[in-house]
Amino acid sequence: MPSKHKENIPWVEKYRPQSINDMALPTAKIKGHKVKLNEDLKNFIEYFFKEIEQINIKNRKIRQFNRTHLEKEQKEEIKIAPEKAAILLEGPPGVGKTSIVYALANDLNMQVIETNASDTRTKANLEAKLKETVKTRGIMDYIMESKRKLILIDEVDGIYGVSDRGALPTIISLIESTQFPIILCSNEYKQNLQPIYNKIKKYEINPLPDQEILRVVKRILKEEKISDLSEEDLNLIIEKNNGDLRGSINDIQALSQGVMDKEYKDLILKLHRDSYEEIFILIRDLFQKVRTLKEARSLTDKSDVDYNFLYKWVNENLPNFINLKNEITNAYDNLSIADEIFGRIRRNQYWSLLPYFYDLFAGGVALSTSDKSSKSGFRRVSFPRYSSSGFFTVTATEKLFTEKIQEKYNISEREIIQDFLPFLRNLCRSSRRQLKEIAEWLELDAKEKKLLK
Amino acid sequence: MSKEIPIWRVKYFPNTLEQICGREKLKGRLNSFIKSNNFPHLLLAGPEGIGKTTIATLFSKAFLGDLFNPNFRIVYADVPLTSEERKQARTEAYVSKSKIGSLAGRTITTPAFLQLKIKPFIQLKVFGGASFKILIIKNFEALGSNQQGFRRLMESYGTNCRMILITTNISSIIDPIISRCQLLIISAADYTSFKNLILDIANKESLIVKNKTIELLYRITEGKISNAIDLLQLSSINSKNVDLNKLYDNLISSQNELIRSLLLLSFKGDFSKARELSRNIQANYRYTAHEIFKLLLNELLKLPLSTFSKCKLIDLIANADFRAIDGLDSDIQVSNLIAKICYFSEFI
Numbered sequence: 001m002p003s004k005h006k007e008n009i010p011w012v013e014k015y016r017p018q019s020i021n022d023m024a025l026p027t028a029k030i031k032g033h034k035v036k037l038n039e040d041l042k043n044f045i046e047y048f049f050k051e052i053e054q055i056n057i058k059n060r061k062i063r064q065f066n067r068t069h070l071e072k073e074q075k076e077e078i079k080i081a082p083e084k085a086a087i088l089l090e091g092p093p094g095v096g097k098t099s100i101v102y103a104l105a106n107d108l109n110m111q112v113i114e115t116n117a118s119d120t121r122t123k124a125n126l127e128a129k130l131k132e133t134v135k136t137r138g139i140m141d142y143i144m145e146s147k148r149k150l151i152l153i154d155e156v157d158g159i160y161g162v163s164d165r166g167a168l169p170t171i172i173s174l175i176e177s178t179q180f181p182i183i184l185c186s187n188e189y190k191q192n193l194q195p196i197y198n199k200i201k202k203y204e205i206n207p208l209p210d211q212e213i214l215r216v217v218k219r220i221l222k223e224e225k226i227s228d229l230s231e232e233d234l235n236l237i238i239e240k241n242n243g244d245l246r247g248s249i250n251d252i253q254a255l256s257q258g259v260m261d262k263e264y265k266d267l268i269l270k271l272h273r274d275s276y277e278e279i280f281i282l283i284r285d286l287f288q289k290v291r292t293l294k295e296a297r298s299l300t301d302k303s304d305v306d307y308n309f310l311y312k313w314v315n316e317n318l319p320n321f322i323n324l325k326n327e328i329t330n331a332y333d334n335l336s337i338a339d340e341i342f343g344r345i346r347r348n349q350y351w352s353l354l355p356y357f358y359d360l361f362a363g364g365v366a367l368s369t370s371d372k373s374s375k376s377g378f379r380r381v382s383f384p385r386y387s388s389s390g391f392f393t394v395t396a397t398e399k400l401f402t403e404k405i406q407e408k409y410n411i412s413e414r415e416i417i418q419d420f421l422p423f424l425r426n427l428c429r430s431s432r433r434q435l436k437e438i439a440e441w442l443e444l445d446a447k448e449k450k451l452l453k
Numbered sequence: 454m455s456k457e458i459p460i461w462r463v464k465y466f467p468n469t470l471e472q473i474c475g476r477e478k479l480k481g482r483l484n485s486f487i488k489s490n491n492f493p494h495l496l497l498a499g500p501e502g503i504g505k506t507t508i509a510t511l512f513s514k515a516f517l518g519d520l521f522n523p524n525f526r527i528v529y530a531d532v533p534l535t536s537e538e539r540k541q542a543r544t545e546a547y548v549s550k551s552k553i554g555s556l557a558g559r560t561i562t563t564p565a566f567l568q569l570k571i572k573p574f575i576q577l578k579v580f581g582g583a584s585f586k587i588l589i590i591k592n593f594e595a596l597g598s599n600q601q602g603f604r605r606l607m608e609s610y611g612t613n614c615r616m617i618l619i620t621t622n623i624s625s626i627i628d629p630i631i632s633r634c635q636l637l638i639i640s641a642a643d644y645t646s647f648k649n650l651i652l653d654i655a656n657k658e659s660l661i662v663k664n665k666t667i668e669l670l671y672r673i674t675e676g677k678i679s680n681a682i683d684l685l686q687l688s689s690i691n692s693k694n695v696d697l698n699k700l701y702d703n704l705i706s707s708q709n710e711l712i713r714s715l716l717l718l719s720f721k722g723d724f725s726k727a728r729e730l731s732r733n734i735q736a737n738y739r740y741t742a743h744e745i746f747k748l749l750l751n752e753l754l755k756l757p758l759s760t761f762s763k764c765k766l767i768d769l770i771a772n773a774d775f776r777a778i779d780g781l782d783s784d785i786q787v788s789n790l791i792a793k794i795c796y797f798s799e800f801i
Contacts, residue, residue, distance in 0.1 A: 071551070195536075315785050319725045328724055329796040336776050336789035343779040393739070409463045411506075412529045412591060418738050419502070422708065423683045424460075430690050437459035 011253045012246050015220055017096075020103040024212045024245065026095045028203045037203065041104055041183075044087060048181040049148070051084055079176050082199040086175045086182035088156070090189070091205025094244035097185040101152050111147040113180075116154035123166030126174075149180045156186040156193060168195065175199065207243025214238055216245060217252055279305055280381045283313055286366045287321035288376070296363030311338060311361040312384040318365060320379050327369040334364030401448050408442065421451070428452045462682045465654055470511045473504065474678055475646030479637065483512045490584055492516075494607060494616045496593075496631060498623040499639035502677040506591055508639065509617045513587040523580035525587050528570050531595035542569050564599045567606065575606065575614040586614040593618040594625040604629050641676025644668075654682065661694045669700060680707075708738060712748045716756065719794040720801070727791045732784060742783035746774040746790070762801050769793050 017023030020038045028037040059077045066074045089097045105112045115129055153171060172195060175182055184200075186193065217234060221227070229252065241247040282303050290296045300310065315335060322328050338361035345353050394402065394417060402416045411420065428435040439449050458464040467473050470480060486492035497505045506527075514521050534542070542565035550558040561568060571588070579586055590596075596603060607616060607630070618634060620626055642650075648667050655662045662685075674681040684707075688699040704710055711734055718727040734740060740748070750770050753763065773790035780786045 312782065315782070315788070319728070325722060325724070325792075325796045325799065328792045332785075332789040332792040336773070336780065336785055339780040339782050339785045340776050341779075343781040346781060347779070408458075409460075409466070410510075410527075413532060414529075418708075418740070419680075422738065423687075426687055426703070427460075427690075430687065434459065434690070441459050 011220060011224075011249050015223075015249070017099055017103045019107050020100065021107075023096060023099060023103055024208055024216050025100070026091065026205050026208050028089075028091075028205045030201060030203055035203070037100070037205075038104075040203075041087075041100070042108070044084075045104070045108060045110075045150070045181050048080075048084060051080060052179060055080055080178070082172075082175050083201050085178050086184060086200045088184045088186060088196065088200055088202045089205055090186045090202055092207050092243065093187055094241070094246035094248075095205055095208055096245060097205060098152070098154055101150065101183050101185070105150045108150075109147060110150045112150050112152050114152045114154060116158075123170045126167055126170045151178070151180050151182045153182065153184045156184045156196070157188055157190045168192070172196065172199065208245055209243070210235075210238050213241075213243070213245050213248050217248055220249065221252070278303065279310070279313055282310075283317055283381050284379070286314070286362060287317070287369075287379070290363065290366050293359060293363040293367065296366055297359060300358055300362045307358070307361075309384075311335070311342070311357075313381075314361055314365055316384040317379075317381055320381065321366075322369045324369070331365045331368035334360045334368060338364065397447055397451065401444075401451055404442050404444065404448070424452055461654065461658070461686045462679045465650075465682060467507060467511060470508075470515045473508060473511065474650045475642035476508075476639070479508070479639065482637075483508075483515075486512075487516050492615060492635075494611065494618070494634040496618045496620070496623075496626070496634035496636045497639055498620050498636065500641070500675075501621050502680060503639060503641050504678060505619045505639050506589070509589050509619060513589065513617070517583055517587065520581045520583040524583050524585075525589075526574045527589040527591065528574075529591050530566075531592040534565060534569065538569055539565055564602050566596070566599055567602050571603075571606065575610040579613060585612065587617065588614055589617045589619065591619045593620045593630075594622045600627050600630055604633070607633050642678060643676075644671055647671050647676060647678070647681070650678065651681065651685065654685065655695075658689065659693060660685075660689050663696065666695055666697055666700060669697060673700075673704065708734070709748070709752060712745070713752045713755075715791075716749060716752055716794070719791050720798040722795045722798055724792055724795045727795065728788050731787050731791060735783065735787070742777040742780070742786045743774060745783075745787055746770050746777070749790075758801070762797075765797065766794065769797065 020041075025037060028035055028040075055078050062075050062077050089100070091097055102112055104110075113129075115126065156171075171184075184196070214234065217238065221229065234252070237251045238248050241251065282299065282305060285299055286296060290299060300307070303310075318331055318335070319328065322331055338357050341353050341357045341360070344350055345357065394413065398417065399413075401421075402413050405411075405416055405420065406413075409420075424438060428438060435449070435452060438444075438452065442448075444452075470483065473480065495509075497509060499505050510527065513525050517524050545568070546561045548554075548557055548559055548561065563572065571590075574588055575586065577586075593600075616634075618626075618630070623631070623636075648664075648671075651662065651667050651670065654660075670681050670684060674684065684700065684703055685695065687703040688695045711730070715727060715730050715734065718730060731745070735745065750767065753766055753770070756763075758766075769790060773786060773793070776789070777783065777786040
């Protein structure tokens with residue numbers, strides 16, 4: 001191979017952007033409104049340091065006050081508001097969340113302290129790594145003119161299970177007591193992160209457009225002096241990667257460096273990095289191609305899809321692929337046992353039961369059918385449309401609504417939702433006059449009226 | 454009243470113990486409690502929607518008289534603590550050393566629910582000249598393992614506060630609690646008083662209702678008065694004459710009827726349609742898998758099937774329900790049952 005590639009650094013690291021101004025910046029949204037990411041982030045950090053300085057001055061006064069006063073009269077120290085102390089960047093992998101943070105730190109001359117999924121993030125570990133920097137300034141900081149720090153908690157959605165026990169509360173308390181701005185990165189919505197979502201602002205980062213990726217890739221190829229990749233191949237790779245810049249660069253590096261045989265090339269061109277396409281194909285393969293339990297196991301093992309989702313996909317699509325009644329029965333028997341096992345795993349942390357769960361929900365379901373016709377032909381694969389949490393919940397509007405009813409008619413929340421509200425709906429559907437009267441009686445606003453329609 | 458209440462079940466809600474429909478024996482017993490100005494802890498058991506809470510509340514009102522408001526509280530055992538309340542319980546669990554009392558410097562180990570929702574009420578002194586406070590706990594069986602902690606509270610604060618426990622499921626209440634209470638089984642109102650009540654409402658709303666209609670109304674609502682009044686109001690929207698046809702028309706949209714059509718769809722063997730319907734029911738009524746199974750069982754018993762197939766079907770429901778105890782996704786568990794019924798229907 002040509003000697004010009006003697007450096008062994010991945011291109012992704014080599015060409016990591018140094019400044020936020022010369023990187024391919026993705027577009028971002030907050031609650032559906034477009035924002036300018038680079039300006040917002042810079043403002044956030046500037047504003048944070050202003051705020052924390054004022055708070056520190058006030059706290060110093062409070063501490064002095066407390067030293068001279070009785071326990072009864074003591075004042076509590078002021079904390080910074082969580083949404084001013086931290087933000088969350090949420091977006092698909094490879095669009096540049098981590099790169100943005102490093103580029104930003106470089107621009108503002110700050111030092112990044114990072115923790116990511118490769119560290120075990122138990123409470124003790126996190127505290128050891130971050131609390132030192134968060135709470136007090138070290139002695140060295142007073143002696144030397146040190147850099148300001150930026151804390152990056154990457155791959156927050158990777159926190160789960162026993163190994164990271166206690167990490168979330170630690171992160172939250174960190175956000176409340178921090179001396180430096182915190183940026184969290186995450187790939188997707190996770191329910192167990194809800195306490196964090198409630199506290200801080202979330203930037204939804206969109207995938208990069210293909211032209212943008214092409215521009216970056218071409219620049220890299222030009223600097224590496226590689227010209228044996230055709231424009232067509234490039235476009236194909238970029239398209240397959242679905243807005244994932246890092247994935248595109250990795251693929252192109254693999255294609256242009258080292259092994260260049262055709263098989264490898266085909267493999268990469270077939271690759272689909274993290275997209276719904278992948279689940280679609282996986283589901284089709286599972287139901288139509290798999291012949292043995294072992295094959296089913298290797299299929300689910302290879303895929304990156306979260307099993308939390310995968311078994312819901314299997315549940316949704318089961319009737320699309322299996323038609324005979326006795327086979328549906330067998331398939332559901334296996335799936336419901338799998339769900340039962342998963343429930344035990346989640347409640348009691350019996351992670352050693354996971355293999356049974358895998359075999360039952362994938363192979364056990366897919367192999368319940370011996371029907372030849374279901375193995376062939378194109379079947380529609382649909383998203384899981386319905387998901388139940390398994391316990392009684394009410395939305396915020398319903399909560400207000402039930403409180404209004406309870407003022408006039410004292411019955412419990414559950415009775416209102418399960419018994420009274422359906423009746424009110426029936427009543428209001430059958431006549432307009434009733435809707436008006438009820439709305440007047442309960443003093444409902446327009447949003448709550450919609451519940452009755 | 455400045456304005457007419459548009460919903461009859463609220464409008465004709467009883468205001469005193471006397472106005473409660475039927476159940477004369479029970480009322481006599483409660484009245485004797487009021488006369489003697491004393492009563493033991495009570496445990497009211499009976500099916501859902503029959504008026505247990507109404508009876509308990511109105512009894513407390515009659516018992517306490519003017520001192521009702523400060524001395525009365527109702528607690529729902531099935532409403533879980535919010536995250537803030539749990540946090541509050543955690544922070545309050547430690548009693549500071551600077552406080553006076555035997556608890557200083559210790560940690561309170563009472564379950565959070567009892568600590569927050571029950572103790573603050575029963576510990577405080579009786580207000581005014583009342584003999585004691587009254588605490589109603591609804592759906593008491595939902596307390597689960599906290600029942601053990603509740604035993605002691607019943608004894609130590611019994612003189613200060615009497616408790617009326619309400620439950621639909623007496624088998625899940627532990628024996629020590631039952632032995633500390635006087636058990637009152639509450640049944641639905643009898644037909645004559647039910648009829649009188651409906652006729653009274655019909656009179657006030659100037660409706661025409663025949664005896665046969667009332668009979669049907671009593672049968673389909675199983676004597677649950679609030680449901681019967683709801684149905685009556687729905688049927689009377691367009692004309693003042695309520696007859697059997699109108700009742701049937703409005704019955705279709707009731708949840709029992711939905712569950713029934715779910716069963717019938719599964720008997721036909723149409724799995725995907727039945728699953729769609731079960732998802733609709735779950736979404737609209739927020740039923741958990743367990744509640745759906747319970748309703749399915751109720752409806753199943755009403756269907757004209759042979760005893761053998763009924764037993765088989767009950768077996769299926771029981772197995773599915775057992776699996777749902779540990780299962781996470783109620784949709785999967787309900788679908789499992791539907792698939793099995795679909796398959797089983799071939800052999801009926």
